[in-house]
Every structure is written in structure tokens, then in C-alpha cells.
Amino acid sequence: MEKHFKELKQEFREMRTALERELRKEIRDVKTSLDFFNKQFEEISALCSRLEKENGELKAQNDVLKTDCSQLKQVVLNNERRTTALEQYSRNRNIEVKNVPFVEGERLTRVVQKIGEAVGESVKEDDIEICHRVTAKDASCPHIVVQFNNRSKRDAVLEKAKKLRLTTADIGFPGKTFVYVNEHLCPQLKKLLGQTVARKKEAEWRFAWTKGGKIFARKDEKSRVLQITTESDLEKIV
Numbered sequence: 001m002e003k004h005f006k007e008l009k010q011e012f013r014e015m016r017t018a019l020e021r022e023l024r025k026e027i028r029d030v031k032t033s034l035d036f037f038n039k040q041f042e043e044i045s046a047l048c049s050r051l052e053k054e055n056g057e058l059k060a061q062n063d064v065l066k067t068d069c070s071q072l073k074q075v076v077l078n079n080e081r082r083t084t085a086l087e088q089y090s091r092n093r094n095i096e097v098k099n100v101p102f103v104e105g106e107r108l109t110r111v112v113q114k115i116g117e118a119v120g121e122s123v124k125e126d127d128i129e130i131c132h133r134v135t136a137k138d139a140s141c142p143h144i145v146v147q148f149n150n151r152s153k154r155d156a157v158l159e160k161a162k163k164l165r166l167t168t169a170d171i172g173f174p175g176k177t178f179v180y181v182n183e184h185l186c187p188q189l190k191k192l193l194g195q196t197v198a199r200k201k202e203a204e205w206r207f208a209w210t211k212g213g214k215i216f217a218r219k220d221e222k223s224r225v226l227q228i229t230t231e232s233d234l235e236k237i238v
Contacts, residue, residue: 087186094184
């Protein structure tokens, strides 16, 4: 009986030893896993911190670039405005006449003088610096560009012509096609004027015109006058 008890006791010791060994192994494995996960966590945490820092730096750089881009856009816009103003200034003695029939061997200075007679403003040959046809959509009737020797004469002809509904009959041509005497706009302003007129029609505004190389629009007689200097101003025509 005693021998049997000793054997059981020995088996119990061996079992306990085996369990303790297995438990210690599992504890070591758990500790190893925890160490691994802790290391991974620290690496991920460090990576997140680095990425957060880099993201902050990139955001700051992006803000700087946005500011630079905005400033550059403003510089470009200002340069475009100055260029347009200079181009238009070079035309401040000019008028552009539309719908005057082309005649072989024509004397355009005489045509301009007839326009002056029709509107009530005497124009002498000495008043005209340059007078020639320019390309137009209707190749059979190119526009006439006239440059006067001084701006006051240009303005006088222009102002009086705008008060009349001038026709080809008024200047010695057959028919009664309307003849338009306008400011000679540079290409940029011509484009902007066309956009203004189109927008005016869409918004059912009544007026769009030019004066002194500037473009204006007005909803009706009681509304304030809106100056159109860039395409962004067209959004105000509502």
C-alpha cells in the first residue's frame, strides 16, 4: 500500500512538473507575443507620428503653394488688364465702321467724310491719320477702321453717330442697311463685349454699351451701371 502511495506521489510530482513546464512555456510564448506586439505597436505609433508630422509639413507647403498660386494668378490678371488697357489706349483715336459696301477703287477718306456730313460733324482729310478695311466675318463687306489725328474729333464723330440710325442711303450707297459707327476695341475687349451682350440677353437686361474703351451693362433705366472689366464680372448680370 505504501509502495503504491509512493508511486502515485511520484506520478503526481511528474505531472505537476510537466504542467509547470508547459505553463512556463506558454507564459514565455505569451510574453514573446506581447513583446512582439508591443514592438509592432511602437513601430506603428512611430510611423503614425512621422506620417502626421509629414502630413502637417505637406499641408503647410500646400498652403504656401496655394498662396503663391493665388498671387501668381493675380499678377497674371493684373498684367492682362494692363496689356488690354495699353492695347485699347493705342486705339483711343479710332472708330470702327460696319456695313459700308465695298467698292473697287473706293476712297475711304471720302466715305468717312460722308459719314461726318451725315451725322453733322465736319471731317477734313487732315483730320484722318489712317483709314483702311480690316477682315470681318462678311468678307464681301470688311469693316473700316479710321484713326483720327486727335481724340476730340474721334469723340465728336462717335457721339453724334450714336444718336442717329445711320444707313447706307445716308452716305450715298443704295439701300437702307444700317451702318454702325463704334469704338475700335482691341480683341480682348471685343470678346468680352460679345460675352456681355450674350449674357445680357440671357438675363433679360436692357443695356450693354462701350464708352472710352470700357464696357458697361445695365438692367434697366432705374438700375445702377455695372462696369465689366473681366469675365468674372459677367456673373453679376443676373
